[in-house]
Amino acid sequence: MSVINIAQKFAQFHDHWSPKVIAELNGQAVKVAEVAGEFVWHDHTDEDELFLVFQGTLYIDFKDRTTVKLQPGEFYIVPRGVLHRPRTETGQEVHLLLLEPIATKHTGEVAHALTVSRYDRL
Template identity: 40%
Template sequence: MKVDLNAALADVTAHWRPLRVAGYNGNDVMVVKVKGAFPFHLHEDSDDFFLVLKGEILMDIEDGPTETLRAGDLFVVPAGVTHRPRAPEEAEILLIEPAGLVATNEPQRREIGAR
């Protein structure tokens, strides 16, 4: 299944509201626009995959260093690690998570074509 990520991102109008663009092996592939800080949270049983498509994000790791991620950078937060992505300016990210996974305070996911 071909997905035009640029077209999908053009449909994203709110920050921190992931749009599910595909699924595979029980995972959701999502794109999201971010700006500002997401709350600190963790996923007890799964890693959290981030691929920065555009812009820059800072990944704060509780009791660890802050990583600066730029377009083309991939970062995996291990299961059980408390973290917070934040972006001083708008950035675009591709996320991969187990289908239906919800983090603390995570906005509802959308599917392509759903408003």
Template identity: 50%
Template sequence: MKPKVNLKEKFSLFSAHWTPKIVGELNGQYVKLAKIKGEMVWHSHANEDEMFLIIKGSMTLYFRDGKVDLNEGEMFVVPKGVEHLPVAEQECHVMLFEPKSTAHTGEVESDLTVKELDWI
């Protein structure tokens, strides 16, 4: 059996923004932690839903037809194929649940795109 995961401890192991780290795996999905600050890029995931759970702070998910503000303890699932832009004015700690096949920024390549994710 694997040891339990302490989220506070795992978040203390990295400081870079927009660089998700894998902390678990279940049913073909990765559980990822990320620190976000500033603006990502507009992107979508053609074949995968993406779940954002706010652990600390707040963020906004912008969509072409609106936005969703998320605060600590709240979550939102972005449906597959929906273009979105994550933004956090202050540092925000996020847990993501995504299929292992999910590309960081979908088909969009940018300076923020991470191609190989690290386990912590």
């Protein structure tokens, strides 16, 4: 593999809620995503999911706990089985890095207009 510059990866795409795989290790995928607005409520039965913010402010809502607010340089791990909904402030774009098992679907088992069936690689 080669050195991966994260900012350069964010510069290569601009579609929202469509994570791109930039690396894999130990069965995990490193993905980058640009998001704006509200995503769909979902969970991942067997997979913990790490959200690390590079630009903007990301909110993660939960059904049973306080909303998490993430600024650049901050991350949060949503445990497996926990319903969550990522979102941004209205009109704001957020750049984030995701870490999760390669097999993870971004909307969990929820079929939604935002669901993508495969992840592009950058």
